[in-house]
Amino acid sequence: MVKAGIDGVLKAVKKVRGGVKVDHHKNTAEMEVVRIPTPSKVVIPMQQHIGSPCEPVVKVGDEVAVGQLIGDTDKFVSAPIHASVSGKVVAVGDVKLPNGVMSKAVTIESDGEMRLWDGIKPPHVETKEDLIKAVRASGLVGLGGAGFPTHIKLNFPADKNIDTLVINAAECEPYITVDYRECMENSWDILSSVYLLKDLLGFKKVVIAVEDNKPEAFKVLKNIADHKADVDDEVKLMVLESKYPQGAEKMMVQSATGRRVPPGKLPADVGCVVMNVASVAFIARYLKTGKPLVSRSMTVDGSAIAEPKNVRVPVGTNIGEIIDFCGGFKTEPAKIITGGPMMGLAIVGTDLPVLKQNNAILAFSKDDAVLKPETDCIRCGRCAIACPMSLMPTNIVKAAKAKDADTLDQLGVTVCMECGSCAFACPAGKPLVQHMRLAKAILREGGKK
């Protein structure tokens, strides 16, 4: 049996403090990822990543094929965007994204053939620079949900002393199982990537971190860690306690190395790079085929979905179409979320496109959507106990009400990653994450004038 502490399997170097135990609801864990039928049209926004939006490089009437470049920019923090279906560009205009922001988008009407662009060929990669160029060209952004352009994350300067790559297979949000499916179905890609990244980027240690609610994945991941290519035994599997937010970047760094990322800094500042396991697997696939990021796996689940599934969808597919493929709604949906229930975004309707960084669509019936009413704070401190960042939400809320920016600064509110543990734990149903967001805004604006 694969267990932490036995036979080279690691336990957390420094256990994460705080966090909350949530119900896992991993209903789709044993469901293989299924391709949805080719959608009739896709709407591909030019902003599917953290950073500057891309500009369309195609115009209405152009014929495009799968993997063809349709959006790019020379701004640094960005990632190019490619067509996810073959067909004709029917619109290039403004579209409202799920978070309410307007963005340019390219709408392609599919010809149903999913023809590959004939310019696709596997990139030639021998050095770190080659790899960075290739990763950028692939359009890869953090597939765990953050959407940070991966080529920037991997292009760390030499003086940062990066020694550890942490591969995030924790998947701590309830319902979502696509990272687990990646481990079970694409372990070969993960394996290739691990040793490739280790070689080219010079990591001294690779830690593959997974939560203990995925025992089937342990065997698979342990095989990767024990592979004969790991001559110096530098690739290790780490089994972590299933607790939210185990998979958060700073939590991953602490568990894997014992180091704590200082406020305002990045994992790179303590010598680590954290990557989602699906992003890692994609790199190997891209180097093998040259096909850029045009589709991704998603979990579709929730009490209002008739047939929960794991699906593979082209980027830009309409959310309503995906839900229809999963049997549609079995009860009237009261809330639909992209992402997980702890940090996901509630959307206004299903007529929206799927973005590169969306990893789940969850639809809830009224019973699950309506939360307990808000009552007065009883100062029980469960929020402070739950906070993985050692913050005191009760004090922050008080300072925010008084618009006291100095106290807010002292309390460290900018360190808050809005994971939702505090609001989850609050018996009075206080909307603490909203308070934290308001507090951050007050701090930015400097408080009482």
Next chain:
Amino acid sequence: MVNGKKLVVSASPHIRTKDTTRGIMLDVVIALIPTLIAAVILFGWRVLAVTATTVISAVLSEFLARKVMKRHNTIGDLSAVVTGLILAFNLPVSIPLWMAAIGSFFAIVVVKQMFGGIGQNFANPAIVARIILLLSFGQAMGNWTAPFSWKTEAVTTATPLAILGGETEAELPTLLDMFLGIRGGCLGETCAVTLIIGGIYLMARRVISYKIPVAFIGTVAVVMLIAGKGDLEFVAYHLMSGGVLLGAFFMATDYSTSPIKSNAKIVFGIGCGLLTCVIRLFASLPEGVSFAILIMNLLVPHIERIMAPKPFGTIKEKKSKKKEGEAK
């Protein structure tokens, strides 16, 4: 919108724990019931009259106070019921009912509602009410009924602390009597076994942390061990007399008047224990728990300020600054 119906679009997180304030208060009520039953057995049906008075007075006071202050009604969260119960446990069974009612009123209206309601009281409401009653109605508050005398005729008796303190010549109850609550004292503070059971229930239900009770009780034990020159019986008597168990499990652990973070909780518990012992050993009052908890309640904001946790990853600057200063 889906099928013409609007969706709930609220901020994350979209799931919550099932716990509620009312659920927590209900757990406290449940934890207090064994002691209430023991009190009835020891001190008779009047226990129920006193308890009903304090609880009804507390709930009514809260309802009326909120109405007068034009705030939303909060009696549904059961916190007034808890305050009423705990106050009753702090009173002798013979207390005139009108005094008990005044105590509740003071606890809820002055200590709690005038400072903003639940979560905002500056000190434990029941403790302050008990002290006010002690100062205003000293004789009534010191009129201890002997256990089981309700069956025949009420007889007054002395508390073990008074005996230990040399105030009266009387025989101490046996340790077993102390454990079962067969001694003079406030109606809810004598029965050690039910108080401990209630405390364990609260800790198991994660309503309270073990830190404050252990620090409080542990400190009293250690100090009394030293004061009694190693006499374990002396320690046992002190732990089971007065309000140590009631205070450590049910009053010092009140959320709004105790620290949130673990280390601060321990400091708070130790402080309560130390003050209790100092008052018992050196002051003219036999009982110190109420005043100890009150004083520590007032110190909590300062303790929390000094022991505030550093946000994740904050690097300690002090050491390097000190070295710089020394080098200069």
